Amino acid sequence: MDIIPTTPNFVADVANIDIKTMSHEEFNQIYQAWLTYGVLRIRNQSLNEDSLQTFSARFGPLEEIPMGRLPESQRAKIKNRYVTQLSNIIQNGKPIGGLGNSEASWHSDMTYVETPPPASILLGVEIPERGGDTYFADQNAALAAMPRELVERIRNLKIKHDAAHTSIGKLRPGYEPFDDPRDAPGAIHPVINTHSETGNQMLYLGRREWAYIPGLELEASESLLNEIWSYAALPENVWRQSWQPNDLIIWDNRRVLHRRDDFDANSRRLMKRCQVLSKIA
Numbered sequence: 055m056d057i058i059p060t061t062p063n064f065v066a067d068v069a070n071i072d073i074k075t076m077s078h079e080e081f082n083q084i085y086q087a088w089l090t091y092g093v094l095r096i097r098n099q100s101l102n103e104d105s106l107q108t109f110s111a112r113f114g115p116l117e118e119i120p121m122g123r124l125p126e127s128q129r130a131k132i133k134n135r136y137v138t139q140l141s142n143i144i145q146n147g148k149p150i151g152g153l154g155n156s157e158a159s160w161h162s163d164m165t166y167v168e169t170p171p172p173a174s175i176l177l178g179v180e181i182p183e184r185g186g187d188t189y190f191a192d193q194n195a196a197l198a199a200m201p202r203e204l205v206e207r208i209r210n211l212k213i214k215h216d217a218a219h220t221s222i223g224k225l226r227p228g229y230e231p232f233d234d235p236r237d238a239p240g241a242i243h244p245v246i247n248t249h250s251e252t253g254n255q256m257l258y259l260g261r262r263e264w265a266y267i268p269g270l271e272l273e274a275s276e277s278l279l280n281e282i283w284s285y286a287a288l289p290e291n292v293w294r295q296s297w298q299p300n301d302l303i304i305w306d307n308r309r310v311l312h313r314r315d316d317f318d319a320n321s322r323r324l325m326k327r328c329q330v331l332s333k334i335a
Contacts, residue, residue, distance in 0.1 A: 064093065065095070074108075092310050097300065099302045106326055107136045116329065160286065173330040183321065186323050192291045195288075197256050200285050204281065214235075217239045218264070307329075
């Protein structure tokens, strides 16, 4: 197995490994590389949903897929409750997965809950010829790029992370629309987060839309959030993943923002994702 950094501190390729047969020692090397580089890419991994789940569960207990008010009769038909399908493909008049083909804005996964998933694992299955690339932004580097005066201004502030909208801006089922970010439901987290395993500090922003800094007037919150976000995805701190079938990407949701390009609605895109449910021991 070879670990090949893209930059000294952010993103690495893991080569010459089959994750279905890797040893405990090899997984520990991958785990440490994930902590070091934030994003890992492992190409040529032919996985079914069960093997994707088995690998992902080595990072910690997994979150079940969102099933909402789906009746138990329908839940029983789901082959794997820990693998979420992200897709624009329509079967029998219904989408087989979430997010469709729209552009997704910068975000971290599920930061609107009290304990967001620390690890996200995404497998490329069907890839469109053009579009659908995923971008990752290093929030260690984002904080380091900030003027020290701004860092001190935000050091003890928090952000409320909107739970009502998806990363493509759609209102989630069960939520009522609102016009004021102060009315948004969601968890509150420090603007500057300390990584629970590495001890490094980084920006922790969630997503820009409908965010609010408690204690500030709305205009002041909007202005300060715009200033903070201007450092979140500087070009020199962003890496672009152009997908190939059987690419596996693992990212540290505590450290990394990501977004997705849109793509032609007539193309087919199918991704499969697992998320770690709780803080890794």
